[in-house]
Amino acid sequence: MDRVKDLASKKAAVIFTKSSCCRCHSIKALFYDLGASPSIHEVDHDPDMERALRRLGCNPSVPAVFVGGKYIGSAKDIISLHLDGSLKKKLIDARAIWF
Amino acid sequence: MPSFVTQIPPISSSNGTEGNTSQSSRVLNFGAPEQSLEFRAGVYNSTSLTNQAAHSDLQFGIYEKMLQGQNRSNQVSNSGGNREAWLDSNMANGSPHTDTSNEMDADDRIQNYDMDPSDPFIASGSGDRHREKFPEQKTLRRLAQNREAARKSRLRKKAYVQQLENSRLKLTQLEQEVQRARKQGVVISNSGDQSQPNGGNGSLAFVAEYSRWLEEQSKHITELRTAVTAHKSDGELRSLVETAASHFNDIFRLKRTAAKADVFHIIYGMWTSPAERCFMWIGGFRSSELLKLLVSHLEPLTEQQLASIDHLQQTSLQAEEALSQGMDALQQSLAETLASDAPVVPAGSSGMANYMGQMAMAMGKLGSLENFLRQADHLREKTLQQMHTILTTRQSARALLAINDYFSRLRALSTLWLARPQE
Numbered sequence: 001m002d003r004v005k006d007l008a009s010k011k012a013a014v015i016f017t018k019s020s021c022c023r024c025h026s027i028k029a030l031f032y033d034l035g036a037s038p039s040i041h042e043v044d045h046d047p048d049m050e051r052a053l054r055r056l057g058c059n060p061s062v063p064a065v066f067v068g069g070k071y072i073g074s075a076k077d078i079i080s081l082h083l084d085g086s087l088k089k090k091l092i093d094a095r096a097i098w099f
Numbered sequence: 100m101p102s103f104v105t106q107i108p109p110i111s112s113s114n115g116t117e118g119n120t121s122q123s124s125r126v127l128n129f130g131a132p133e134q135s136l137e138f139r140a141g142v143y144n145s146t147s148l149t150n151q152a153a154h155s156d157l158q159f160g161i162y163e164k165m166l167q168g169q170n171r172s173n174q175v176s177n178s179g180g181n182r183e184a185w186l187d188s189n190m191a192n193g194s195p196h197t198d199t200s201n202e203m204d205a206d207d208r209i210q211n212y213d214m215d216p217s218d219p220f221i222a223s224g225s226g227d228r229h230r231e232k233f234p235e236q237k238t239l240r241r242l243a244q245n246r247e248a249a250r251k252s253r254l255r256k257k258a259y260v261q262q263l264e265n266s267r268l269k270l271t272q273l274e275q276e277v278q279r280a281r282k283q284g285v286v287i288s289n290s291g292d293q294s295q296p297n298g299g300n301g302s303l304a305f306v307a308e309y310s311r312w313l314e315e316q317s318k319h320i321t322e323l324r325t326a327v328t329a330h331k332s333d334g335e336l337r338s339l340v341e342t343a344a345s346h347f348n349d350i351f352r353l354k355r356t357a358a359k360a361d362v363f364h365i366i367y368g369m370w371t372s373p374a375e376r377c378f379m380w381i382g383g384f385r386s387s388e389l390l391k392l393l394v395s396h397l398e399p400l401t402e403q404q405l406a407s408i409d410h411l412q413q414t415s416l417q418a419e420e421a422l423s424q425g426m427d428a429l430q431q432s433l434a435e436t437l438a439s440d441a442p443v444v445p446a447g448s449s450g451m452a453n454y455m456g457q458m459a460m461a462m463g464k465l466g467s468l469e470n471f472l473r474q475a476d477h478l479r480e481k482t483l484q485q486m487h488t489i490l491t492t493r494q495s496a497r498a499l500l501a502i503n504d505y506f507s508r509l510r511a512l513s514t515l516w517l518a519r520p521q522e
Contacts, residue, residue, distance in 0.1 A: 022432065022467050023474070026425030033417050076477060079418050083481045085410070 004052045008066035012096035013038035016053055016064040020044065023075040024063040030082065036096040038065075068094030279517055302364045305357035309370050312350055319343040320503045323496055333492045340495045344487060347499070351476045354382065362469045372513035375506065380419070381426065381475035386482035387416040389502065393486075396501040397494050407489045415482045422478065426471055433464045 008014045013036045017024035031038045043049045043062060050061050056071060058064040065072050067090045072081065081087035091097045323339050358365045368376040368383075378384070390412040394400070400408065436457060487495050 020432065020464070022425045022429040022464070023470060025428035026421040026471075026474070028421075029424035030417060030421035033420060075474060079474060079478050080481050082414055082418055083411070083478070083485050085414070088414075 004049060004056060005069075007039075007041055008071070009069040011039040012036070012068060012094040013091065014041070014066040015039075016041045016043055016049070016058075016062055016066075018042060018044050018062045021062050027063045027065065027075050027078055030078065034088065034091065034097060036091050038096075067091060067096065279514075302357070302361050302369070305353065305360075305364070306370055308353050308357075309350075312346075312353060316343075316346060316503065319346050320500060324500055327493070327496050327500065336492050336496050340487075340492055340499065343499050344483070344495070347483070347502075348480055351480050354476055355473060358382075358469050358472050362465075362472060366468060366472045372510045373516065374509045374513040378509075381422060382472045383476060383479055385419060386479050387412050387419055389505075390415065390482070390486065392505060393498050393501055396497055397490065400494075404489055408486070411482065411485050411489065415478065418478050422471060422475055429464060429467060429471070433461055436461045436464060 004016070007016075013031060015024070015027060015031065015038045017028065017040055019042055028038070028040065041049075043053070053061045053064050056064075058071060058074065060074055063075055063078075065074070065078055067087075072078070072087075072090060078087060081090070088097070092099070319339075319342060323336075323343050326336055326339050354365050357370075364370065366382040368379040371379065378388070390408060394405075394408060397404075397408075439457060486498065490498060
């Protein structure tokens with residue numbers, strides 16, 4: 001849990017993924033497209049981390065997106081946030097992007 | 100002259116002379132046939148004549164048709180002529196049966212048969228003639244019944260054939276419809292037809308639900324259209340818009356359920372018309388494209404609105420790109436899994452275990468297809484929702500109408516295309 005929080009606060013945009021998860025791929029692509037350079041942590045071989053994510057309420061466990069140290073949701077949530085413009089706003093607020 | 104005697108035709112011989120006798124119209128009164136029939140019925144007993152009558156029934160049947168036409172025209176006026184013609188034909192056929200009297204046309208008989216008891220000819224030969232004439236009565240009745248039965252049978256046959264023809268026509272029409280629908284990718288189940296494995300019940304149920312949804316959608320749209328052209332107030336429009344919009348979103352729910360049963364059927368648009376399928380993206384329309392098309396229908400838009408719509412379109416596009424990349428990654432990963440030679444289970448396992456392991460992984464990856472479909476639909480639903488918040492009620496109404504018209508035209512195009520004459 002702490003490790004997760006620790007990693008999440010290290011950068012403005014942090015995404016926990018699994019290499020086999022294609023949804024994660026989509027979200028990664030979106031972030032790159034927006035110009036945010038998220039820091040990616042793969043939890044394929046880290047069951048502890050995965051458990052920690054679940055305990056934090058990340059469902060599904062991946063992709064778990066943290067912006068400004070805060071968990072903002074999984075793939076579905078990101079799409080919604082992106083569509084109503086709040087994702088960009090959060091990214092700007094967290095200084096992940098500038099425009 | 101001695102020939103006078105011969106001029107008078109013989110009366111009393113029991114074989115074959117009856118016809119000759121009745122030929123002479125001077126002898127017979129065209130009187131009351133009914134009386135005579137009853138009279139004869141009382142007297143007649145012998146069975147031999149019955150046999151004769153039966154035999155002549157048969158023969159009569161052959162001649163009946165020949166005489167029918169003649170008979171009708173000649174009945175009242177000149178039966179004599181008829182009889183002559185009949186007798187001629189009879190003799191020509193070489194009929195072995197000499198009792199030609201029974202073979203006479205029954206109609207002729209009944210109409211022209213004389214039964215005046217006062218007539219000397221009849222009085223004298225009554226015994227024989229009764230015996231000869233009586234079988235005719237039964238014969239006559241039987242013949243009449245036969246004719247009636249034959250006529251009814253002919254009519255029935257005609258009606259039946261007519262029915263068959265109609266059914267055949269209908270069948271060809273139905274076959275054509277099924278053919279057309281099949282081409283469109285609609286699953287039509289045929290007992291024993293296994294050539295279209297489409298997940299069975301799930302897809303079929305969805306096809307039916309989709310048709311129903313289309314019908315309902317059409318109704319809502321028509322209501323909306325009337326309201327818009329009638330320039331109804333915003334308040335009235337609002338409820339209609341909300342109904343139509345929420346009904347539009349029903350399709351996403353239907354797709355979600357159907358995808359659980361058969362994701363391939365939904366994601367590759369087997370439920371849509373071919374032209375729609377052409378522009379399909381992950382099981383549906385591209386929101387960004389739709390927005391682009393709608394802008395012209397929504398004018399006039401305020402500056403703010405234009406900017407918002409533009410922004411929405413861009414974000415939608417970005418999300419679409421992201422999802423597309425995810426799908427590509429999935430495809431790549433799946434390909435790699437299936438093409439992999441390297442053992443995916445610990446060394447020492449059998450080749451079969453390897454194979455099964457590979458398949459298991461591939462299955463897991465395929466599972467995420469359903470997920471992508473859900474995300475794509477979610478993107479579509481959310482984009483439209485967002486659009487409605489930017490637009491006024493009237494603009495929303497026009498947007499819904501435009502979307503519906505666009506897809507209707509795509510469907511119509513598909514139908515035309517499929518129905519085009521092919522060499």
